[in-house]
Amino acid sequence: MPQYLLSVFYEDDVEPPPPERMQQIMNDVAAHQQEMHDAGVWVFYGALTDASSATVVRADQQTVSMTDGPYAEAKEQIGGFTVIDVPDLDTALEWARKGAAACTWPVEVRPFLPA
Amino acid sequence: MTASGHDIEATLDEVYRREVGRCTATLIRVLGDVDLAEDAVADAFAVAAQRWPHTGIPPNPGAWITTTARNQAIDRLRRESRRPSLEVAATKLDDAHDHAPTTLTETSGAEVLDTVADDQLRLIFLCCHPALHPDAQVALTLRLLGGLTTDEIADAFLVPSSTMGQRISRAKSKIRDTRPAYRIPPPERLEERLEPVLATVYLIYTTAHAAGPRDGRHRDLAAESIRLGRLLAELLPDEAEVAGLLALMLLTEARAATRVDDRGQLVLLADQDRRRWNRDLIDEGHHIVRACLALNQPGPYQVQAAIAAVHADAPTADATDWGQIVDLYDLLLALRPSAVVAINRAVAILEHAGPPAAIAALDIIDPPHSHRWHAVRAEALRRDGRIVEARHALVTAVGTTTNTTEREHLERELSRLA
Numbered sequence: 001m002p003q004y005l006l007s008v009f010y011e012d013d014v015e016p017p018p019p020e021r022m023q024q025i026m027n028d029v030a031a032h033q034q035e036m037h038d039a040g041v042w043v044f045y046g047a048l049t050d051a052s053s054a055t056v057v058r059a060d061q062q063t064v065s066m067t068d069g070p071y072a073e074a075k076e077q078i079g080g081f082t083v084i085d086v087p088d089l090d091t092a093l094e095w096a097r098k099g100a101a102a103c104t105w106p107v108e109v110r111p112f113l114p115a
Numbered sequence: 116m117t118a119s120g121h122d123i124e125a126t127l128d129e130v131y132r133r134e135v136g137r138c139t140a141t142l143i144r145v146l147g148d149v150d151l152a153e154d155a156v157a158d159a160f161a162v163a164a165q166r167w168p169h170t171g172i173p174p175n176p177g178a179w180i181t182t183t184a185r186n187q188a189i190d191r192l193r194r195e196s197r198r199p200s201l202e203v204a205a206t207k208l209d210d211a212h213d214h215a216p217t218t219l220t221e222t223s224g225a226e227v228l229d230t231v232a233d234d235q236l237r238l239i240f241l242c243c244h245p246a247l248h249p250d251a252q253v254a255l256t257l258r259l260l261g262g263l264t265t266d267e268i269a270d271a272f273l274v275p276s277s278t279m280g281q282r283i284s285r286a287k288s289k290i291r292d293t294r295p296a297y298r299i300p301p302p303e304r305l306e307e308r309l310e311p312v313l314a315t316v317y318l319i320y321t322t323a324h325a326a327g328p329r330d331g332r333h334r335d336l337a338a339e340s341i342r343l344g345r346l347l348a349e350l351l352p353d354e355a356e357v358a359g360l361l362a363l364m365l366l367t368e369a370r371a372a373t374r375v376d377d378r379g380q381l382v383l384l385a386d387q388d389r390r391r392w393n394r395d396l397i398d399e400g401h402h403i404v405r406a407c408l409a410l411n412q413p414g415p416y417q418v419q420a421a422i423a424a425v426h427a428d429a430p431t432a433d434a435t436d437w438g439q440i441v442d443l444y445d446l447l448l449a450l451r452p453s454a455v456v457a458i459n460r461a462v463a464i465l466e467h468a469g470p471p472a473a474i475a476a477l478d479i480i481d482p483p484h485s486h487r488w489h490a491v492r493a494e495a496l497r498r499d500g501r502i503v504e505a506r507h508a509l510v511t512a513v514g515t516t517t518n519t520t521e522r523e524h525l526e527r528e529l530s531r532l533a
Contacts, residue, residue: 088294090296
């Protein structure tokens with residue numbers, strides 16, 4: 001079956017929610033992950049540290065350079081992602097809308113190229 | 116059966132209009148690929164153009180086209196494909212239809228590939244998938260369900276053909292890459308998924324309507340949107356908004372012949388020759404509006420249809436029940452707030468309660484203001500005797516409209532105020 005990447009985006013200039021709200025969001029996200037497990041569609045999940053912790057590596061034949069910070073100079077950055085294995089886009093979008101409701105941030109849905 | 120070349124051509128044209136969407140919809144289900152289905156259907160019509168003058172029109176032309184298209188697809192896959200996966204697809208197709216017609220006139224009985232009415236519904240939900248840009252939804256609907264060429268669609272929406280071509284091919288790529296389901300949405304998502312479908316069909320209609328009857332292609336577009344509206348109403352009989360949209364288009368279309376005069380100039384509703392309104396369309400629209408009321412699921416298309424029905428009911432402009440129209444606009448504004456609705460509500464208030472109330476209704480609408488806001492305000496000011504202010508408002512309206520027919524109308528109004 002096709003696999004889809006569900007990426008959660010956050011905006012780095014937006015104040016994070018207060019701790020008790022944050023705890024609620026974490027619980028909702030965990031429950032959503034469990035639901036995908038139980039449905040047999042879950043492939044992978046990972047939450048990321050802040051985008052400011054990223055390092056970009058560039059390499060050509062001669063030289064390698066490293067720069068501090070994320071590659072995309074955007075305020076919207078990926079905060080975490082899930083890979084799911086489902087029959088079609090519509091099913092992926094259904095999981096994404098549940099995910100977006102749980103984590104409160106926008107979720108981008110993108111298919112993997114067929115293996 | 117023998118028929119003249121001209122008859123055959125006219126029949127082919129008519130079969131194309133009626134069947135192309137249905138055939139494409141079925142072929143997409145069978146082949147699982149939009150481009151392949153489109154090419155196969157085009158091939159089948161080309162074969163028909165060659166054969167029908169000799170063999171006559173087959174008894175079920177749509178089934179003939181669909182079956183021929185499937186055979187053409189098998190040939191095409193065999194001919195073009197070096198990739199094993201496509202070869203497998205072609206073999207499977209062939210196996211599934213072991214008794215495929217061997218000659219092209221043989222299209223009766225069990226050998227005919229079934230066209231399921233639901234296929235067209237699947238296709239319109241695919242074309243209007245929320246993952247596609249609204250512009251692409253409209254373009255794909257006209258292309259795949261209406262069988263319009265890229266040039267024709269580009270023409271209707273006043274964009275360069277290359278732009279429209281890119282829009283369509285980008286949408287098709289997205290469908291290919293993301294693999295949306297080819298099915299009717301489940302009941303709990305139906306209402307949500309219908310919204311872009313209805314918006315698309317209505318946009319096709321309003322685009323045709325705005326252009327006026329000067330252009331034959333736009334008339335075709337109006338006919339196509341009404342055909343789609345009827346198809347949706349037939350396939351989704353319990354959806355009140357689907358019926359509402361059809362009624363709205365029919366009641367608006369009933370006035371189409373009187374909307375522009377012989378010189379192509381816009382004629383306002385109040386000045387239209389009501390004897391030339393199409394009574395059949397009005398009766399059908401009324402009938403649907405009444406049936407909607409029984410379903411008791413009010414929605415914006417039904418309310419707009421009800422407004423059109425009140426206008427259609429009035430034997431003269433003066434006899435219009437403006438009070439009822441104001442009430443309906445209040446309801447519409449609550450259901451679907453927008454500046455356009457608020458301006459139309461102000462027009463109804465102008466007729467029902469007079470200029471000061473209408474000006475007050477206009478002034479609570481947030482800027483930036485459209486040419487129509489300025490034009491309606493000009494009319495209210497004129498009726499209130501505030502001629503200088505009315506002139507100012509009209510000049511602004513003329514300067515902000517992009518529609519030629521409308522600008523000509525506003526310029527005439529302006530010259531009358533001099």
